[in-house]
Amino acid sequence: MTLPKKTQLVSRADFEARLRRIGDERYHDKHPFHRLLHGGGCTAKQVRAWVINRYYYQSRIPMKDAAFMSRCEDPDLRRAWRSRIEDHDGGPDEGGGLRRWLQLARAVGLDADYVASCEGVLPATRFAVDAYVRFVRDMPLLDAVAASLTELFAPKIHAERIAGLLAHYDFADESSVAYFRHRLDEAPKDVAFGLNYVLDHADTAEKQLAAAAALEFKTDVLWSQLDALHSAYVEPGRIPPGGWNGRSGLTVVPEREPA
DSSP states (O other): OOOOSSOOOOOHHHHHHHHHHHHHHHOGGGSHHHHHHHTTOOOHHHHHHHHHHHHHHHHHHHHHHHHHHTTOOOHHHHHHHTHHHHHHHOOSSSOSHHHHHHHHHHHTTBOHHHHHHTTTOOHHHHHHHHHHHHHHHHSOHHHHHHHGGGGGGHHHHHHHHHHHHHHHBTTOSTTTTHHHHHHHHHHHHHHHHHHHHHHHHOOSHHHHHHHHHHHHHHHHHHHHHHHHHHHHHTSSOOOOTTSOOSSTTBOSOOOOOBO
């Protein structure tokens, strides 16, 4: 993003509107792969490739949140943030988004241990996700929180995904879409805190520009992951070295194509 040389601080309401416009214009619900997935147009191989690669992103979210918390000197900020790790990792024996994502993996015919190993993840997926973890670890706290505000736009995509999967795919049931059901309840709490933090702390024109750029960066991270999937598994179908070959990690179940 090229920042203008001169700018002015805008009101809280105008700045929030600007952040929301970023989602309207750049969020990955507009990507062709998601439209294919939600519309029932993905093959079993394409769904599985999405599950494998998206797990890498899910697995790194609690790691980036732990990196964020390690930099927070304010205990109140740490207390507010730590539920994000609990939401994804769960307790010692049950719960958590990662376990629910592996339920989805089993439902689509993948071995959960294979998915959790992150073997077969596309190189571009690793690059994008690792870049996000580094961003949160290294950039100012305001920028790191602003990057998390893609959660503002997540409830819509989760609702579309639940409806699309249940309508079009034989594997889909309440167990396999449990991850997305839980995020509908968890995300609003995170959004409320993160948005207020950004609006409160972006108190100069320069900080507002930086926060907006951070949110744009995060939309790029999400979009690039789907670009990689579309290139490797849809068309022209060039799977790069190291990417999942469509055979590894399958359990003994029949192919599950769109209904």
